Amino acid sequence: MDSNYSLPPHVNRKIGRAMHDYSMLDDGDRVMIAVSGGIDSLTLAWILKSWRKKAPISFEVMVQVIDHGFWRDHAGVADPGESIGKQLERFAITYAIDSAWERMDQLKSCFQCARDRRSQLFDLARQRGFNKIALGHHMDDLIETFFLNILYSGNISTMVPVQKLFGGNLVLIRPMAYLDKNEVMMVGGDLGFLPVENFCPFSDKGRRGSVRKLLASLYDKNPLAKKSIFAALANIRSEYML
Numbered sequence: 001m002d003s004n005y006s007l008p009p010h011v012n013r014k015i016g017r018a019m020h021d022y023s024m025l026d027d028g029d030r031v032m033i034a035v036s037g038g039i040d041s042l043t044l045a046w047i048l049k050s051w052r053k054k055a056p057i058s059f060e061v062m063v064q065v066i067d068h069g070f071w072r073d074h075a076g077v078a079d080p081g082e083s084i085g086k087q088l089e090r091f092a093i094t095y096a097i098d099s100a101w102e103r104m105d106q107l108k109s110c111f112q113c114a115r116d117r118r119s120q121l122f123d124l125a126r127q128r129g130f131n132k133i134a135l136g137h138h139m140d141d142l143i144e145t146f147f148l149n150i151l152y153s154g155n156i157s158t159m160v161p162v163q164k165l166f167g168g169n170l171v172l173i174r175p176m177a178y179l180d181k182n183e184v185m186m187v188g189g190d191l192g193f194l195p196v197e198n199f200c201p202f203s204d205k206g207r208r209g210s211v212r213k214l215l216a217s218l219y220d221k222n223p224l225a226k227k228s229i230f231a232a233l234a235n236i237r238s239e240y241m242l
């Protein structure tokens, strides 16, 4: 698939709506796109790069990968950074790969690894003059987080499409917040992206994995459940809460 690819209209509309509803992009923005090498963030990189051509504003994008080095503990495995780099180069997307602050043998949990990665991304954005960080989360991720917070943290909340940090000096954006996982995978597949293998030792084993299974069985029984849950996230009847 070449760079003339255009998004299916319904996908294009959902991204445009999320960008508009949350005023995600401004003229002069410098956006760091956080890419893990998974299909979601690779697809996001292409979406934002190609969005520059049609947006009435001018903004810069660059991909940032944090290499946790998990792959190094597997004999004969090539550096996933090479595959990520080649795939981004096909679309002339510039990128940087930095080694993670912490090594696997120093990590204790998925939570700790994600927290350290976030801090490192914030630090790199500050050092390199980026005012926004784009993350590859989509609707399914937002719903999973909502259930995780209810089931394990006793609160009703999720990841928001736009989050201002450090007094607004850094802003996290999630341009794919309105897209279903299947839509992201379809676009990523059309573009020929090949996700790199995830060697994370915590991947899918924890609470998120079990919530994902729970939701899959829910959607199986009621195909409209996902749409309804997502609508509920923006329709809180606070007078009927305790």
Ligand SMILES: Nc1ncnc2c1ncn2[C@@H]1O[C@H](COP(=O)(O)OP(=O)(O)OP(=O)(O)O)[C@@H](O)[C@H]1O
Binding pocket: 033, 034, 035, 036, 037, 038, 039, 040, 041, 042, 064, 065, 066, 067, 068, 117, 134, 135, 136, 137, 198
């Ligand atoms: N190693 C990393 N380097 C840079 N950004 C990352 C990295 N890992 C995760 N991210 C960012 O955080 C988001 C959420 O991470 P998460 O671990 O849930 O995604 P993933 O399933 O590994 O990958 P993807 O979302 O790309 O399919 C990613 O979409 C990406 O934007």
